[in-house]
Amino acid sequence: MATTTASQVELSIYDRDLDRNPANYQPLTPLNYLDRSARVFPEHIAVIHGPLRRTYAELYARSRRLAAALTAHGIGRGDTVAVMLANTPEMIECHYGIPMNGAVLNTLNTRLDPAGLAFCLDHGEAKVLIADREFSRVVSAALERAGVSPLVIDVDDPVYTADGTILGQIGYEAFLEKGDPAQDWAMPADEWDAISLNYTSGTTGDPKGVVYHHRGAALLSLGNVITGQLGQHPVYLWTLPMFHCNGWCFPWTLSVVAGTHVCLRQVRAGTLYAALAEHGVTHLCGAPVVMQLLLNASEDERRPLPRRVAFLTAAAPPPQAVLAAMGKAGFDVTHLYGLTETYGPAVVNAWHRDWDALDDEAKAARMARQGVRYPVLEGFDIRDPETCESVPSDGETMGEAMFRGNVVMRGYLKNPSATQAAFAGGWFRSGDLGVKHPDGYIQLKDRSKDIIISGGENISSIEVEDALFRHPAVSAAAVVARPDEKWGETPMAFVELKAGATVEADALIAWCRERLAGYKLPRKIVFGELPKTSTGKVQKYLLRERAKEE
Template sequence: MKGAPSACSANYVSMTPIRFLERAATVHADKPSIVYGGLWFSWKETHGRCLSLASALLNLGISHLDIVAALAPNIPELYELHFAVPMAGAVISALNTNLDATTLSVILEQLEAKIMFVDYQFIEVVLNSFNIISHGKCKPPQLVVIHDYNKQPSFIFKNLPPDTLNFNQLLEKGRADFEIRMPTNECDPISVNYTSGSTGTPKGAVYSHRGAYLNSLAAISRFDMKPMPVFLWTVDMFRCNGWCFTWAMAALGGTNICLRNVSAKAMFDEISLHNVTHLCGPPALLNVIADAPQSEKKPLPLGVSITVAGVLPPFQVFHKVAELGFSVNVGYGMTEAMGPVLVRPWKPNSGDELTEHISYGDEGLTLFMMEGFDVKDPNTMKSTPCDGKTIGEIMFRGNTMMLGYLKNQQLTKEAFREGWYRTGDLGTKQKDGSIRLKDRAKDMIYSSGEAVSSLEVEAVLLSHPKVLNAAVVGKYDEQMVESPFAVIKLKEGCWTTVEDIIRFCKARLDTHMVPQSVVFGDLPVNSTGKVQKFLIREKIKCGG
């Protein structure tokens, strides 16, 4: 258009979640921002601490887009780092606290972080990873140790590098009048989050300031959050920056209830004490709550919302949690999409429990900031028909996708092929437009010429009263005919037979879906608890 005005400083400001904290410090200055046991901070205090920490990072030599790593549970210091690091113009990478030294060393070598903050609980694994790194070309980062506020640090550590610093001492050296280094480009990286996939190869998904800002706002809508919520930190902050709740809570001026160790007693105590409104995390949270002894359960405040995303437990577990008074929601997403993209309420006593487990419809679902969500033929890129039968790949595109994978252009190009993010998940579109998740593409089984969803078979196995966990993969016989193969872990003190399991499945599944082979034992899992099916397949190939 001729004569059209252009963007200027009055009508365009780079999007960054840093601004949420600035606003909270002004609008909600004296309201509680963080509660951790007996420790309490206001939003004004949190803002000041983050400014001081950002200033201290610059004094240590951190410059534009340097990476700062962190290995810590859900404690105030890790929350503060989510603002302080980008305030210094750097990029935060919160790492999985379940990593072993070898995997951690691989990630640190890829990150090339200059500084690493580590909670006292994880010093040993970090030092072991440094020993592995020292034999390579990469230099280990400088350590900053975080001590628990109610513990004396003097007797805890030995053999630390000579340049190791203490978090509180570092904080004291910073300036509260520090001038924030706002991003010059809103598409600059703000964080690196490592996937928790089952392939065994860690991939660093890079998020932008713009994406984090928009996804934080989207989270407020998806999780139906009102102003000043009370959020219990049961989702790890290392998972997609806590599903972006680290920043969303500042946008709302809510209260963060930090929790070092998650247990049923701790959750019920904190919910009762602080009138918690929201908590989130892996589906295992539901099991912890459902299996809690009566002595640990407490009456809930009205409308406590719990959202889980991942491989879901049996529907009986959902019923138990809902009966306690929780409003239960199910999310679907991935690290590359900054956490759950689709969130729907779980409804008790639905007609088809299995479908309810793995279907995502329009009712109660908010697809906000993600412009495209479809099931497509991965070869032709045409949308599949709404017939409930035609299988395609679930794909996303929108403003809240990652920028790409750190130092891996080939994987990034492959993931974003033809303008859509390829999830690797297979699904069908139902007549009502809802999408039913079938399986991971690499996990789909083809038995007697029919596609078999390992997720559907696993859901049936998990409904068996004696089964604790199950994984299903395809196994080929001598004629190269594939059929379902199940690995089952029984509940403690329980015993059953292969014949019983097969009879149970035959009563609930089509013939071609029934496992032809069943073994009992532990399932191989990675550091995040995801079953590594590729290891099961490798063992089968080797005759195990």
């Protein structure tokens, strides 16, 4: 039987003489959002940090200076510029200035230990490292371990008054002076060009480098505007770390609507309420721990809010009691879901007004669901992990949460096998297991990857187990998530000791502290024989149930 090749297909009338050209096609990039706001609202306040106020014209000029200075230093397309920064104005400028140069922004997790940071610097082949003085100790130790020798640029934030050492060859402000703000910045040659690199722990302790492209960042930024109902000139409070999924793309989102970034170096109840009250904050994103800070604040720390505040949260769905308390305190909570591989949240529990009339139990059941796709995500479904077929919408049949669309990562840097496995079947496989309800809303039931999400940060159970296994008294260890009112989840370890060996829980935790970042430490250790299958595999589902009772 004869087949017709693509070259033999007759062109339609719309395919003739209607080609792409510079007048009708430009690559999508979030960098254009800042360009527009700086031209349309040049005097509008873009950034607030302590006593500092910067307009959109100033933010744009400083970002262009950074791009030009990087170019003068020999940095260009495809080079990695790593940053170890708090939620400060410099971090916002890096989200624009680095990709304006054509380079790739790598935001480093400020909670990582030296070994983890050294891995990221080496794997990403960092040419430049911009680091805040607060993190000088861990950065210095990481540089001693790393094989790369990047140019180190110091950020000396006047708001930070504690100890810290200047490590680099030049200060950030002096480096900006080397750049010309009038120099044209580099549009991406292709919207598929990499814009940022984000490391995630994945299913093992080895970080994987998630690569974002300009197109995805531009679209997710627009999705945030729609889902978060930002409107014109919102005032956004930074509690979510900008190193985490590029702050869910909100550094770029705010420029779409000429919003104001209110920066916070540290998230404390008093500073939260002060910023909310003084600056008229309209929106913030945060992990459940931020809700607990707000709700548990003392009377001295609280301030009357001038308006209701939209609070976007991810991780585990907040309990009904917490949502009710947040509402009473002046916050409207929206529950989101996503992964580093999807540019942060790409799914929202879109609320129906008629659900407000439900009783508390039925309302809580609706709130427990992760929801439906963002408008800028083409596909989100629960599918059979073996066949990749969609499971029935019965609220019972388990499958894997899968994503498809333009806000899915390019892949894992220098890891083709992991990339191919993640995209097997033409969908991004999250590793999260769940069900699909009759109305199409999705609810997660378990994590096949055994990742623990504590305070919005991913913790690999395997990494914690590996640290425990290294202790000479430990025969076997299994780590699972334990529900925590403040952090959402924390690691809990079940440990089998070698015959005749003894060790106290505090000693084991101290052992782990020497090998892990502080937030990864098990908060509780239980000693005893681990439940196993006939083949010797630890039955973690039984341990998860025990963890809920401990």
